Amino acid sequence: MxxxxxxxxxxxxxxxxxxxxxxRAGLREASATKISVFADLHQTLVRKDxxxxxxxxxxxxGYNIRKLSRAIEDLLNWSDTSSSYLVGVGHLGSALLGYQExxxxxxTIVGAFDNDPAKIGTTIHGVPVHSVLEITGEAAxxxxxxxxITVPPESAQLVADLMVHSGIKAIWNFTPQxxxxxxxxxxxxxxxxxxxxxxxxxxxxxxxx
Amino acid sequence: MxxxxxxxxxxxxxxxxxxxxxxRAGLREASATKISVFADLHQTLVRKDxxxxxxxxxxxxGYNIRKLSRAIEDLLNWSDTSSSYLVGVGHLGSALLGYQExxxxxxTIVGAFDNDPAKIGTTIHGVPVHSVLEITGEAAxxxxxxxxITVPPESAQLVADLMVHSGIKAIWNFTPQxxxxxxxxxxxxxxxxxxxxxxxxxxxxxxxx
Numbered sequence: 243m244x245x246x247x248x249x250x251x252x253x254x255x256x257x258x259x260x261x262x263x264x265x266r267a268g269l270r271e272a273s274a275t276k277i278s279v280f281a282d283l284h285q286t287l288v289r290k291d292x293x294x295x296x297x298x299x300x301x302x303x304g305y306n307i308r309k310l311s312r313a314i315e316d317l318l319n320w321s322d323t324s325s326s327y328l329v330g331v332g333h334l335g336s337a338l339l340g341y342q343e344x345x346x347x348x349x350t351i352v353g354a355f356d357n358d359p360a361k362i363g364t365t366i367h368g369v370p371v372h373s374v375l376e377i378t379g380e381a382a383x384x385x386x387x388x389x390x391i392t393v394p395p396e397s398a399q400l401v402a403d404l405m406v407h408s409g410i411k412a413i414w415n416f417t418p419q420x421x422x423x424x425x426x427x428x429x430x431x432x433x434x435x436x437x438x439x440x441x442x443x444x445x446x447x448x449x450x451x
Numbered sequence: 452m453x454x455x456x457x458x459x460x461x462x463x464x465x466x467x468x469x470x471x472x473x474x475r476a477g478l479r480e481a482s483a484t485k486i487s488v489f490a491d492l493h494q495t496l497v498r499k500d501x502x503x504x505x506x507x508x509x510x511x512x513g514y515n516i517r518k519l520s521r522a523i524e525d526l527l528n529w530s531d532t533s534s535s536y537l538v539g540v541g542h543l544g545s546a547l548l549g550y551q552e553x554x555x556x557x558x559t560i561v562g563a564f565d566n567d568p569a570k571i572g573t574t575i576h577g578v579p580v581h582s583v584l585e586i587t588g589e590a591a592x593x594x595x596x597x598x599x600i601t602v603p604p605e606s607a608q609l610v611a612d613l614m615v616h617s618g619i620k621a622i623w624n625f626t627p628q629x630x631x632x633x634x635x636x637x638x639x640x641x642x643x644x645x646x647x648x649x650x651x652x653x654x655x656x657x658x659x660x
Contacts, residue, residue, distance in 0.1 A: 248649055324651065338546075414646070430653075437461075439464050439527050442558070443527055
């Protein structure tokens with residue numbers, strides 16, 4: 243399985259959204275030019291990104307939208323289901339448990355963990371909440387590969403250590419805290435605060451003019 | 452007000468987290484070396500990023516942690532409060548309304564909008580939910596600068612148009628849908644699906660070996 247560049251991977255979901263728009267509009271085929279206009283990206287880049295799918299850009303008509311969408315989902319492994327568990331059932335964690343968009347993208351959250359006695363034993367959006375102390379057993383017995391971290395930043399490293407110990411292979415970290423894990427563990431960050439930092443500063447710079 | 456590079460801005464919140472850790476551990480000063488170890492970044496980069504704060508790195512002792520934290524918050528405009536409104540009170544939108552981490556970072560959500568009659572007129576985590584049709588009036592009368600989009604992707608552009616029309620200056624888009632707005636409007640994305648794409652693919656590549 244070829245290694246696809248990170249920058250391409252990050253743009254693939256955007257192409258999927260554009261293709262969904264085209265489908266809703268009744269289209270069956272789309273040229274690279276048309277996709278590039280809607281994705282607001284350069285045509286050459288779009289062609290290069292989509293070349294990883296192996297789907298042909300047919301002269302005159304373009305890509306077959308259904309085939310191209312399938313191929314992108316296959317590349318992203320979104321057609322398969324990956325089981326995950328989530329640690330930290332606060333506002334953000336609870337929201338992610340109910341976020342149906344994940345299931346359309348190959349991600350199922352099968353268990354949640356927290357240290358709040360009031361939450362342990364409950365079910366949130368259909369997902370059972372266990373004590374964090376039970377992580378190790380639960381993950382191993384259910385073949386869970388992905389761990390999602392939605393605890394306060396200061397607890398992120400501890401949770402990451404527990405996850406690695408429980409045998410997960412990839413960590414999706416929603417805190418701004420960098421975590422240190424063995425090199426074979428895959429780590430991805432959703433860093434809202436990095437994004438908020440850029441937004442706030444640009445707004446302040448703008449107002450100062 | 453100097454324009455700070457985006458890459459530096461994105462790292463500043465991470466330094467803040469490291470400095471908070473140091474404060475909890477009872478430290479008052481920290482060297483660039485120490486910060487670089489905890490942030491997992493190269494020392495040269497850390498020194499360069501922190502030079503934007505104007506705080507001195509004193510030989511032998513390092514930066515004063517309290518002063519450095521304040522200076523970073525000032526750079527990010529997180530010591531001031533920016534009023535925002537949020538459109539799309541689904542799982543993610545509701546979670547963000549209750550996300551206390553924002554208020555520590557200068558962002559207050561003062562109003563929410565949805566098109567679901569069951570939600571309009573209610574209050575979620577203390578924030579009143581209005582009909583989307585009321586956006587224009589609400590935003591203008593309350594001096595709101597930031598609009599947060601948490602609707603399904605296919606509605607993102609429509610909401611962005613409404614926001615621009617209502618006079619907001621910056622859009623924080625939580626959907627993977629690229630939005631087209633006048634060039635003076637600041638737009639930042641929190642793209643969970645781009646991050647999930649990288650995570651899923653790397654996991655599949657790893658399993659294939």
